[in-house]
Amino acid sequence: MLIQRSVSEEQPSTGGALAPVEMVVLQGTSFCNLNCSYCYLSEASRKNTAKMEIATLRTLFERILYSGHLGESLRVSWHSGEPFVLKPAYYREAIGTILAIRDAALGPNFDIQFDFQTNGTLIDQRWCDFLKEFEDIVSIGISCDGPAYLHDAHRRSWTHKPTHERTLAGMELMRRNGLQFDAIAVVSRDGFEHPEALVEFFATFAGSIRDFHFNLHDELDLISCEADSVDEFAERYRHFLFRMLAAYARCEQNGQHLNIRNFASFYERVFSTRNDKPLYDARNMSRPFRTLNVMSNGDVSTFYAGLTGDECGDLYGDGRGFVLGNLLRTSLDDIAGSPKLQRVAADFESSHAACERDCSYYDMCAGGYNLVKFKRHGVFDVTQTPECFVHVKTFTDALLDDMNKGGAQRFF
Ligand code: SF4
Known part of the structure; x- marks a missing residue:
């Protein structure tokens, strides 16, 4: 895989103004109690039990909430590592600290919402009590890949034990407590054969x-990039989507309403007005500063949620990937004005400009493929990767086919 930089050393240009900060992704700890086969974090970081101290969090949020870079509200998301290995008492103190700084800096009417992305295995009654206590401002997403035979194929403990039973117990406890949650599933190649089981599992x-x-x-990284392999993968994905849409329709007929965000977002894009379209495009979704990722040591990156120093380590010559600075030592203003941010922004802008110019699916693409394009081609200003073909084009064509057969009615 290519990660050698072959683009020219661009003149600094952000390619547009910084976005107001809408989301701060916090890595309270990178430690995880599971060892899922597809995790994007390195094994070393998932075994690192260091946590973000409350004093560190206080400094970070003093810098963020007193900066002039905020929008009208803020979402704080604990993600990247298993957040529930830290106890409810930690988050009670963390949320209290952030809200106290908010009150002093911006007043109590400035809206801050919090969420957690968890594997669900550690949810117990104490967690449910915590979630009830903060129900107005805290939500969670649970990662579960569907029935046990799909989930346990990839989501295993460090001792290789299956984890489905524990995740399911967490979801059941949430339900018994009357608490709602989001669910996120990773569909692997083996899952292509089981769309009905996937939908029916979550519909319960x-x-x-x-x-x-x-x-x-x-x-796609694991298979050869021969056109035949990609075509075959895309064809299987297309069939998976058609079967999933049919299973979804059957559940709706049975009165089990499941809001499938992938499909709902597609329709939002299709039926958005011309004025609203820019809100959904890839350039807007990855505008610098819209999302700040803050790691447990205070390192900051932006552009995509979850982007870290692990990604493309020496692309900008400092061995720090997309890390722009450390918020414990640097102000947000200094990071906003850093030459490195301008170089990354210039690369991303050249990527978006190529997409807008050359790709007929630009309006339907949420983006997120800039790094994939670079890794495949060694430059940013290109279009067309196998990932684009599968994730964007195949998905769009399948949904449009379904829509033309009356499928859109299911969503309204
Ligand atoms: S599908 Fe690929 S080439 Fe097309 S707009 Fe999206 S990222 Fe760009």
Whole structure:
């Protein structure tokens, strides 16, 4: 895989103004109690039990909430590592600290919402009590890949034990406590054969799941990029989608409403007005500063949620990937004005400009493929990767086919 930089050393240009900060992704700890086969974090970081101290969190949020970079509200998301290995008492103190700084800096009417992305295995009654206590401002997403034979194929403990039973117990406890949650499933190649089982599994939690989202495990890296292999993968994905849409329709007829975010977002894009379209495009979704990722040591990156120093380590010559600075030592203003941010922004802008110019699916693409394009081609200003073909074009064509057969009615 290419990660050698072959683009020219660009003149600094952000390619547009910084976005107001809408989301701060916090890595409270990178430690995880599971060892899922497809995890994007390194094994070393998932075994690192260091946590973000409350004093560190206080400094970070003093810098963020007193900066001039905020929008009208803020979402704080604990993600990247298993957040529930830290106890409810930690988050009670963390949320209290952030809200106290908010009150002093911006007043109590500035809206801050919090969420957690968890594997669900540690949810117990104490967690449910905590979630009830903060129900107005805290939500959670549970990662579960569907029935046990799909989930346990990839989501295993460090001692290789299956984890489905524990995740399911967490979801059941949430339901018994009357608490809602989002569900996120990774669909692997083996899952292509089981779309009905996937939809039916989550539909049994229909009243408790607010939003269900599936991500395709990107196995294209693992197969040859020969056109035949990609075509075959895309064809299987297309059939998976058609069967999933049919299963979804059957559940709706049975009165089990499951909001599948992937499909709902597609329709939002299709039916958005011309004025609203820019809100959904890839350039807007990855505008610098819209999302700040803050790691447990204070390192900051932006552009995509979850982007870290592990990604493309020496692309910008400092061995720090997309890390722009450390918020414990640097102000947000200094990071905003850093030459490195301008170089990354210039690369991303050249990527978006190529997409807008050359790709007929630009309006339907949520983006997120800039790094994939670079890794495949060694430059940013290109279009067309196998990932684009599968994730964007195949998905769009399948949904449009379904829509032309009357499928859109299911969503309205
Ligand atoms: S599908 Fe690929 S080439 Fe097309 S707009 Fe999206 S990222 Fe760009």
